[in-house]
Amino acid sequence: MRNKKIIIAGGSGFIGQSLANYFGKENEVVILGRQSGDRHKNSYHQKLLPASGEYKLCYVKWNGRDVEETWSKEINGADIVINLAGKSVNCRYHKKQKKEIFDSRTYATKAIGEAIRRATQPPKLWVNAASATIYKDTHDLPNDEFTGKISDWKKDNMPYNLIDHIRYRKNRLLARLLHGRNSVSYKELELDFSVRVCKLWEKTFFDQATPATRKIALRTAITLGKGGVITPYLNLCKFGLGGKHGNGQQMFSWVHEEDVARMIEWLFENGKTEGVYNCVAPNVVSNYSFLKTLRQVTGHRIGLPASTWMLEAGALMIGTETELMLKSRWVIPARALQEGFTFKYSLLKDAFEQIIAGLPRNKYHLF
Numbered sequence: 001m002r003n004k005k006i007i008i009a010g011g012s013g014f015i016g017q018s019l020a021n022y023f024g025k026e027n028e029v030v031i032l033g034r035q036s037g038d039r040h041k042n043s044y045h046q047k048l049l050p051a052s053g054e055y056k057l058c059y060v061k062w063n064g065r066d067v068e069e070t071w072s073k074e075i076n077g078a079d080i081v082i083n084l085a086g087k088s089v090n091c092r093y094h095k096k097q098k099k100e101i102f103d104s105r106t107y108a109t110k111a112i113g114e115a116i117r118r119a120t121q122p123p124k125l126w127v128n129a130a131s132a133t134i135y136k137d138t139h140d141l142p143n144d145e146f147t148g149k150i151s152d153w154k155k156d157n158m159p160y161n162l163i164d165h166i167r168y169r170k171n172r173l174l175a176r177l178l179h180g181r182n183s184v185s186y187k188e189l190e191l192d193f194s195v196r197v198c199k200l201w202e203k204t205f206f207d208q209a210t211p212a213t214r215k216i217a218l219r220t221a222i223t224l225g226k227g228g229v230i231t232p233y234l235n236l237c238k239f240g241l242g243g244k245h246g247n248g249q250q251m252f253s254w255v256h257e258e259d260v261a262r263m264i265e266w267l268f269e270n271g272k273t274e275g276v277y278n279c280v281a282p283n284v285v286s287n288y289s290f291l292k293t294l295r296q297v298t299g300h301r302i303g304l305p306a307s308t309w310m311l312e313a314g315a316l317m318i319g320t321e322t323e324l325m326l327k328s329r330w331v332i333p334a335r336a337l338q339e340g341f342t343f344k345y346s347l348l349k350d351a352f353e354q355i356i357a358g359l360p361r362n363k364y365h366l367f
């Protein structure tokens, strides 16, 4: 793809920078971020891709919620808008954090929808980040876009409206009274938090009426590249702790960062389609195989396993949730494969080898 104008909201993060790297040399890329500098200045973060030189890249400030002329004018006449903005889910799910996780995604999505509606030349395609974690924790069958099991609203009680909200509160109270605060049924309601985020995010996205702009929610798996989740996994391997998590049987859906960019490019160039696509490599592995392959590629013989209680304690200490490691995410990209997309990295070993080859040894070895 060449000579297109691509807007990436929340593009200063891991996936955004990877997309900017992929598209930025042959297309004009505009990154919307809350801390970015002026239109032609990159004063925000030294690690960000340069806004001049080989990249046709610029950073524009927005606040992720109000439609202002400064950034909305960039959307007018653009070819693709990619929205990645949202507070990281890699934190403890306290009330304040949860609100920010919800609000950052819904406000940013609504603001982009409004900017597209106001544009005299709306973009041809709007891709909104979504997550493969929307599917149920399954161990028996994989989930695809057509038959995949999405967490049941009666159980997770997505508070879309007042009635749902009252139902959610009632179920929480009942679970607490009948089974206690530490019971699985009470905790399950909270554990479904990430599913509720995914649902609200997608609902907000599909609620935006943009008749001249195709809309695609990209249910993305854990993305592997030179950043993001690979760093903590490499650190575990470094210290001999790269063994299975829990019983290791939970499925681990993953995708290489380059395939995320390639899929967006393919959706733009080939498609007239809209709706939901799973952005997940076709060969899903178990948590055990994921860590075993990483150890093999990084040359670590020993990888001590971590049981659930150890993970709970560790997650508390480093301020994250065990759900990110223990939930079984078994998702396949049926729609993209059916429509002819081919993955460059469909095998985990190939993906790891490409990533590790580009990292200095001290990132995955102590010496």
Ligand SMILES: NC(=O)c1ccc[n+]([C@@H]2O[C@H](COP(=O)([O-])OP(=O)(O)OC[C@H]3O[C@@H](n4cnc5c(N)ncnc54)[C@H](OP(=O)(O)O)[C@@H]3O)[C@@H](O)[C@H]2O)c1
Pocket (backbone or CB within 6 Å): 010, 011, 012, 013, 014, 015, 016, 032, 033, 034, 035, 036, 063, 064, 084, 085, 086, 087, 088, 089, 100, 104, 108, 129, 130, 131, 132, 219, 220, 221, 222, 223, 224, 228, 229
């Ligand atoms: N990485 C994965 O494996 C993965 C998998 C599935 C889905 N996703 C989703 O894909 C999106 C991008 O992932 P990522 O790994 O690139 O995340 P990331 O590194 O955390 O980047 C997200 C970006 O969102 C912006 N942001 C943060 N808090 C915000 C707020 N309160 N309001 C508005 N913008 C805010 C930030 O940009 P500024 O600070 O510059 O504003 C940040 O650079 C996320 O929404 C994530 O949930 C990621």
